[in-house]
Amino acid sequence: MPWKKIEFKDLKIEAQFSEGTLAFHPEELFPHQERLEKAFDLALRIKDEGYNVYVCGPRGIGRTRYTLKRIEEVASNFPTPPDLCYINNFEDPARPKCLQLPAGYGKKLEEGLEEALNFLKRETFKSFEGKDYEEELSKLTKEIEAEKEKVFAELTDAAKKYNLMVLFGPQGVKLLPLFKIQAPVSEEELFKDPRIREEYQKSLIEFEPTFREYMRKLRDLDTAFGEALFKLRDKIAENLVNKAFERLEETFQTLEEVKLYFQSLKKEIIKNIHLFIEWEKARGNIMVQSGINKALNMFRINLLVDNSQTQGAPVIYEKVPTLKGLFGQINYRAEMGILYADHLSLTAGSLHKANGGFLVIDLWEILKNPYMWIILKRALLHKKLHLMGGMMEEIPVPHVGLLPEPAPFTTKVFLIGDPYLYYLLSTYDEEFGELFKIKAEFDPILPLDELTVKTFPRIVKKMIQDDGLKELSAQGLNELLRYAITESGHRKKVKFILEDLKNVLREANYLSKNQEITSEDIQRALKEKINRMNLLEEKIREYIKEGKILLSVEGKKIGQINGLSVISLGDYAFGRPSRITASVYPGSKGVINIEREIEMSGPIHTKGVLTLSSYIFHRYGEDFPLQLSCTLTFEQAYEPVEGDSASCAELIAILSAIAQIPLRQDIAVTGSIDQFGNLQPVGGIKEKVEGFYRICKILNFTGKQGVIIPVQNVDNLLCDEELLEDIKGERFNLYSAETVDDVIELLTGLKAEKFHKKVYERLKKFYELSKETPIKKKKRKKSPKKK
Structure with a gap:
């Protein structure tokens, strides 16, 4: 055609x-996102490991909105995840324990514990000042005193056998000598009479073992009294604590982990019952009560994630993720110049809140901090979620020894990203494919x-x-x-x-x-x-209008053609006509791409030049070897040249230079070619056509100018209203072509065969010239040698 x-x-x-x-x-x-919908259908049904989702598409297409919409449609059908609590580890306070409870039970436990502590604050002092405690204490005291009296009597009787008398005073027990009159001797008289003193010393030595035995019995009674007091205190405290926890234990009777926690918790409360006694004693003293209340924090729980109001699975969208925002943190506080933290210092991150549900995050934001990406992958791989500040081997955060137990992690993550990042991570991150097995891609x-x-x-x-x-x-x-x-x-x-x-x-x-x-x-x-x-575009047009950039849009020229290229500025692209020239002469160098020689030609442009070279040698070199040297260039091009969309124009310029047949300058050409002269589609058709059209308008709009494009690009012609009006009025012309021959006919006005014949004849002439014998230089006569 x-x-x-x-x-x-x-x-x-x-x-x-x-x-x-x-x-x-x-x-x-x-609409028309069937591939995307199927990917989401699979992702939201499958629960196996690694089936997280990479939502892929250009920014602004609605990636996040669609993701949230699809997740929220089904999230209510998923089970509500458990509450997440951290409790004090009484055996090792530096390692708080993680406790998972059915949704809503975390709040019940938190409120129940606070009620129990308030009950103990009110009732403990009353119990230890009450009638029952006083009666028990009185009874215990009387029993111990009776035992002591018995030991005292035995000690007195035993001492008499050694002429010693036992005296009990504020300074303790004294042993003094006795005479037959059974009266004690004063200390002054004792020290005056050596005989009495000697007899007294002898009695003391003899009685000492017996005396020590009785004193041990008295000490044992004191110890027994102290132990009895502690037992009495523990007994009353135990009854009090059991009463305080009665309702809580009934509520959590089916949760074995909580029951075990209650056992250790009650033991610690009983051990520290004095705090509740001191609370009532300090009534009115705000500072003392504040200190006691802080000490009571060891008995409270940290409800890190409360799902009591959550219906189904949680859906969390982290718009601006940070390390602490995603993974939580340990909040340290300074006390007396020392950093301090306990289990109540832990705060939840988005991953904790999304645990058991869905998390949506922007990959670009994650990759801004490499630590976030590394730790996120680790959480997904190991299904454990560490709090920030508790992983000293991973994160350089100020740390005073608190290492919370990691929480179980089962969140499905949806990464929002673009195709470039997807292919980059697929290639260079081995764990990426293991963790994000589903690609949900938008078609823009x-x-x-x-x-x-x-x-x-x-x-x-x-x-x-x-x-x-x-x-x-x-x-x-x-x-x-x-x-x-x-x-x-x-x-x-x-x-x-x-x-x-x-x-x-x-x-x-x-x-x-x-x-x-x-x-x-x-x-x-x-x-x-x-x-x-479009400031740059306007500047280039201005230079063309002023003649600083040479361009012809009328007449005919040999070896010169208007090619079309696109300059992309990131947010804007425009077409720029370029003057492509070719110069030929006999030789064996082939087609020399000047841009390539000075390393301004990209690989695709170089490929295009080699392809047109192949066409020339294939089309004209069957009968004789071609002896052709040709230089090809984009005139006044001072930036790198890339792409093969000018290969057709470059070929026509070379053929024009060989055949010495002029080409129309009022028609620009775009399109790449294959080795057999077929035109292939290219990009940027709209920008290229409009670019040449506007240059024609500012130079000399003759009404005969136009552009040749590959036939496959006709559907890519999307012209603005001004250009359409000139096309409608036939003041600007567009042509579609399938082969190089079509382009030759449009640009030269000759039939393709006649044009090719001219090229063939000229190439043959080059060959003939190459066979001629070169002119030999005359040899100088040698001077006769001197004898």
């Missing part, structure tokens, strides 16, 4: 809405069919409602759809990047002076957006 002129009717996009957004109901829809380019047209106004209505914008008129809605089609780069498709559409709506809403957003408002918003970004 030969080349074909593209008609206006082939380019016009007819929008299909007869009503504005006022006639539609808002809906959050994601949708077919322009009945479903898309049906859902488009509802989606737009939802955006309007969410942002409080004006309604769109029917023409405004059509213009917005045309913008979405243009952004897709294909006449039969739509680009659904929700944030891009919303940005256009916001700007049009600001510019609109009417009650509705009209097509003119949309067009003005788009023009102003381009105007904010």
Whole structure:
């Protein structure tokens, strides 16, 4: 099929809405995402390890909104996860224990313990000052005193046998000598009479073993009295504590782990019952009571995650994740110059709150801190969640020895990211594929069919409602759809990047002076957006207009053609015509790409030049070896050249230079070629066509200019209204071509065979020249040698 002129009717996009957004109901829809939906269906059903989800797609397409929408639809059908508590480890306070309770029971335990402590604060002092305690204490005291009296009597009788008398005084027990008159001797008389003193010393020595035995009995009675007091205290405290915990033990009677905790807790409370006695004694002294209350913290629990109000599985979206925000932390406080923390100092992170449910996080935010990614993977791999500050070997956080027990971790994580990060992690992170086995990918380019047209106004209505914008008129809605089609780069498709559409709506809403957003408002918003970004494009046009960048858009020239390239600035891309020239001469160097020689040519551009070289040698070199040297370049190109979309134009320039046949300068060419001269589709068609069109407008718009594109790119022609009007009026022309021959005919006005014949003849002439005998230089006569 030969080349074909593209008609206006082939380019016009007819929008299909007869009503504005006022006639539609808002809906959050994601049409034509079947692949994505199947991935989510699998992820939300499967519970095996590693089936976390990577939600993949360009930013602004609605990745997070869709993810949260799908999860929230099913989260209520999942079981509610248990509450997570941390309790004091009485055996090793530096290692608080993790306790999981059925949802709602954590709050019951926390409140129940506080009630029990309040009960003990009120009742302990009363119990130890009450009638029962006094009677028990009195009875115990009398029994011990009676035993002591008995021992005292025995000691007195035994001492008399050694002429000693026992005296009990404030300084303790004294032994004094006795005479036959059975009266004690004064100490002054004792020290005056050596005889009495000697007899007294002898009696003391003889009585000493017996005396020590009786004193041991007295000490044993004192010890027994102390032990009895402790037992009495423990007995009363035990009864009191059992009464305080009676309701709690009944509530948690089916939970063995809690019952074990209660056993150790009650023992510790009984051991520290004096704190509750001191509480009542310190009534009115706020500072003392505050200190006692702080000491009582050892008996309280830290309800880290309370799921009492959670229905189904929790859904947590961490918008700006941080180490402490994700993994929790240990809050240290300074006391007397020392950092201090206990089990109540632990705070939950998002992972704790999402435990047993779903967590949604942005991967870019996670990767900003490598520690977050490393620890997240470790939690997923080992199914254990460590609190920040408790992993000294992992995280350099100030630490005073608190190492909480890790919590069991069963959260399903949804990572929000783009395709680039997915492929990067898949390649370089071995654990990534093991942990994120499901890829849920958005397709930003949708077919322009009945479903898309049906859902488009509802989606737009939802955006309007969410942002409080004006309604769109029917023409405004059509213009917005045309913008979405243009952004897709294909006449039969739509680009659904929700944030891009919303940005256009916001700007049009600001510019609109009417009650509705009209097509003119949309067009003005788009023009102003381009105007904010196209400074470089305007500068290049200005240089072309001033003649600083040489470009011809009329007439004919040999070995020169207008190629088209695209300059991408990240947020904006525009087409730039480039003057491609070729110079040929006999030789054997082949096609020399000047850009490649100076290392300004990228690998794809180099491939394109080698491909056209192959075409030349294949097309013309069957009858004789080609003797061709050719230099090829992009004139006034001072930046790297990449891509093969100019390979067709480069080939035509070389062939023109060989055949010495001029080419039209008012027609630009884009398209790559294969080794057999077939045109292949390229990107950036819209930008390239509009770029050449605008240069023609500023130089000399003759009405005969145009662009040749590959036939496969016709559906990619999405021209603005100004260009469409000139195409409709036949003031600018677009042509589709399938082969190099089609392009040759358009640019030279000759039949392809005639053109090829000219090229063949010239190449043959080069060959003939190469066979001629070179001119020999005359040899100098040698001077006669001197004898």
